[in-house]
Amino acid sequence: MYCGTALGLDLATLDHVYPLSRGGTHDPGNLVAACQTCNQLKGAMLPNEFFARHPWAGANFMRYARAVHRNFKRGARRAVSLACAHAA
Numbered sequence: 607m608y609c610g611t612a613l614g615l616d617l618a619t620l621d622h623v624y625p626l627s628r629g630g631t632h633d634p635g636n637l638v639a640a641c642q643t644c645n646q647l648k649g650a651m652l653p654n655e656f657f658a659r660h661p662w663a664g665a666n667f668m669r670y671a672r673a674v675h676r677n678f679k680r681g682a683r684r685a686v687s688l689a690c691a692h693a694a
């Protein structure tokens with residue numbers, strides 16, 4: 607999801623896009639597959655904080671979101687534009 611590495615089920619982890627500690631839920635719309643490295647890197651950051659720090663993750667996230675459903679894409683776009691505003 608974030609670095610674009612192909613993952614087997616043995617390596618994939620479930621990441622909460624909005625961390626539970628920051629008000630995120632277990633809703634499937636808030637869960638993405640991420641490798642352990644990205645999951646740890648992201649930690650308890652909000653997606654926009656994570657993307658501001660690691661723009662490559664935002665780029666892959668958008669690429670992925672474009673391939674899934676519209677609601678998710680809207681949320682992804684908001685997170686990425688927040689990240690850009692944050693970085694500017």
Ligand SMILES: [Zn+2]
Pocket residue numbers: 607608609610611640641642643644645
């Ligand atoms: Zn990764």
